[in-house]
Amino acid sequence: MSTIVVQKFGGTSVGSVERIQHVASRVISEVENGNKVVVVVSAMGKTTDELLTLANAINPHPSKRDMDMLLTTGEQITISLLAMALQVRGHEAVSLTGWQAGIRTEPVHGNARITNIETDLLKSYLDAGKIVIVAGFQGITANNEITTLGRGGSDTTAVALAAALKAEKCDIYTDVTGVFTTDPRYVKGARKLAAIAYDEMLELANLGAGVLHPRAVEFAKNYGVQLVVRSSMEEEEGTIIEEEVSMEKNLVVRGIAFEDQITRITVCGLPNELHTLSTIFTTLAQHSLNVDIIIQTSMDKDTTNISFSVKTVDVKETIEVLEQHQGRLGFTGIEQESGLAKVSIVGSGMVSNPGVAAEMFQVLATEGIHVKMVSTSEIKVSTVVDVAEMVRAVEALHVAFKLGEESVERVLS
Amino acid sequence: MSTIVVQKFGGTSVGSVERIQHVASRVISEVENGNKVVVVVSAMGKTTDELLTLANAINPHPSKRDMDMLLTTGEQITISLLAMALQVRGHEAVSLTGWQAGIRTEPVHGNARITNIETDLLKSYLDAGKIVIVAGFQGITANNEITTLGRGGSDTTAVALAAALKAEKCDIYTDVTGVFTTDPRYVKGARKLAAIAYDEMLELANLGAGVLHPRAVEFAKNYGVQLVVRSSMEEEEGTIIEEEVSMEKNLVVRGIAFEDQITRITVCGLPNELHTLSTIFTTLAQHSLNVDIIIQTSMDKDTTNISFSVKTVDVKETIEVLEQHQGRLGFTGIEQESGLAKVSIVGSGMVSNPGVAAEMFQVLATEGIHVKMVSTSEIKVSTVVDVAEMVRAVEALHVAFKLGEESVERVLS
Structure with a gap:
């Protein structure tokens, strides 16, 4: 049949x-x-x-x-x-x-x-x-x-x-011919992956890899549909997206995503109360404003600062919304830093490998790249750096995690 | 309501x-x-x-x-x-x-x-x-x-x-702003009608007036839907199309339709038998070839000639089809005359006015226009003339039947 x-x-x-x-x-x-x-x-x-x-x-x-x-x-x-x-x-x-x-x-x-x-x-x-x-x-x-x-x-x-x-x-x-370890337009050593897990693809897609919509990947994951991303013009094997890329489990980092046009917004002098975090981000969500990395730093026992990254295009509206609700939110001031970029390593192998984030920070430090924000999940570590250092960061990480070496994938599969 | x-x-x-x-x-x-x-x-x-x-x-x-x-x-x-x-x-x-x-x-x-x-x-x-x-x-x-x-x-x-x-x-x-007594691009005196009957509109539409598809008119007639044809650009009363334009019943001729690119085909030497007519036109219909005016002339008791008019664009295929079936149809030759045109007067008032066709022929004869074919229905008389005389025929008929005189319609309504 x-x-x-x-x-x-x-x-x-x-x-x-x-x-x-x-x-x-x-x-x-x-x-x-x-x-x-x-x-x-x-x-x-x-x-x-x-x-x-x-x-x-x-x-x-x-x-x-x-x-x-x-x-x-x-x-x-x-x-x-x-x-x-x-x-x-x-x-x-x-x-x-x-x-x-x-x-x-x-x-x-x-x-x-x-x-x-x-x-x-x-x-x-x-x-x-x-x-x-x-x-x-x-x-x-x-x-x-x-x-x-x-x-x-x-x-x-x-x-x-x-x-x-x-x-x-x-x-x-x-x-494109498949899913790459990172964007080949920026990084020469970028290599097409033979396979990638749904969750890895989701993290890469959300971070701007742009090959496949996250919603479709999630749907595929939920229903166990095996996806293949491949070129409509060239006769080439594409990248398989499936649940368990077990043969490559030991490949700790699968890919590096990055995007520029990131701004850090810091809301200063917020009351240090139970609902401060939820109030501020619920307010932004109600205006369909997406924030990404969130960091809270307590200044003293009464006040706190909250920093978060947004796409630069959303900065103006984000600040307007915050200011409209200043009375209710109770902050004293807003600071912003633009000209930033986000660089993330993604790989389901990280789950069982606690040293990966540390290795990433080490690589960036060796390159003299200052990390301004950090966010981690089970299969991803994101850092915010100066946009001028974005590509250099990606290149260094690509080499350090051996993503350009085809042999790694082959040996492991 | x-x-x-x-x-x-x-x-x-x-x-x-x-x-x-x-x-x-x-x-x-x-x-x-x-x-x-x-x-x-x-x-x-x-x-x-x-x-x-x-x-x-x-x-x-x-x-x-x-x-x-x-x-x-x-x-x-x-x-x-x-x-x-x-x-x-x-x-x-x-x-x-x-x-x-x-x-x-x-x-x-x-x-x-x-x-x-x-x-x-x-x-x-x-x-x-x-x-x-x-x-x-x-x-x-x-x-x-x-x-x-x-x-x-x-x-x-x-x-x-x-x-x-x-x-x-x-x-x-x-x-267009409505339905005209004849095509205003050719005949200066052409006048927009205030009203016209479904059947008259059908005859005019079939004859190339082109304002409204005959099928829609037939549908409107069958369901008694009152139609109005009017301009989308100009603020002007259009033409009403309805069942009985009783107030104008006495306006014998409502409009004059005409089209060029007509060819007369004559099939000669056909056997003078009961099924000759139906065989020849069934054959053409099976090839989706439409013929219009049909004239049969018996040459002697054994053979007959059949002439019919077709659109010039269909001549080649019509003759091919006839020749393919020559054995079965049994004719001896085919003649054709192109460069013809059809001129028709339309009006529901004709039904009760037997002299209308005669008056039409009289007008054309006075103009020295030779009529090559004739077809009549209850509300239409069609003639085939040389295309060089088409517009002159329409103009003469338009004057003769007083179609340019707005007062006629007004007086009668």
């Missing part, structure tokens, strides 16, 4: 007639491997921007319902064109919108979560030997309202379909 | 951001008249062509199912943008795709007929005071397949909705 494979192609991969024809080739070779194939596609490269431009010209604050109505046409165009591209090459293909594919979501516009997938129709098409092409990023509510899944929506569609159909794997085709 | 009005805007009327904003104004003024308004829109001017170009680049013979999937995105874009345009001006508007609006069709792609409309949702939105915007040209089958209604589909959607909702009227906004 043939197995089911889900393939997902993003906006760049389907950005032109030629690209769509290339995607058709990719789909066909999976079919010729004897698999039943479900293809999930995004809107063609520029389509979404063009639709947004139209909407903006008409209404600067369009309703989310109508934005969903508008934007979902993008994937509907792609599914029909890909079906045509497969048909002209003699393959039977059926295009399905999100609602036709039975993708049910909660009743939220712009950022709905998938509640379930009715797979009967999908299965009957697959059993009939047809290639099924599903519009990513979209679903339908119980009241037949068209919804979208928000950022990373097509990835989520693909993973959810793979889970619902018990697919053997879910291949995410993208414009 | 407020009444329901259906407004339909075609592709040119919604062809740009500015046009969509203008359409919003039109909708709002109908709302401010105290009516419940349902708006049906087509795809924006160039959208369909752009989508067709994409499809053609991928597959010169795309499946009709996927063409429906592709093209229906066009109206979906328009409904969302129009909703946004109404919302920004403070009006509550709900956009609905064909399937959301409950427009059920037969299971045919590319040219489906509407089977019924489930109006519960539409009515509940209207009762809640919302403007309802429906994507024209599209529907859904019992198996949740997306279908399109073929040429004139948006007109048909509008009329069907007006019928299902028992709307007071259905305004078809277009790029």
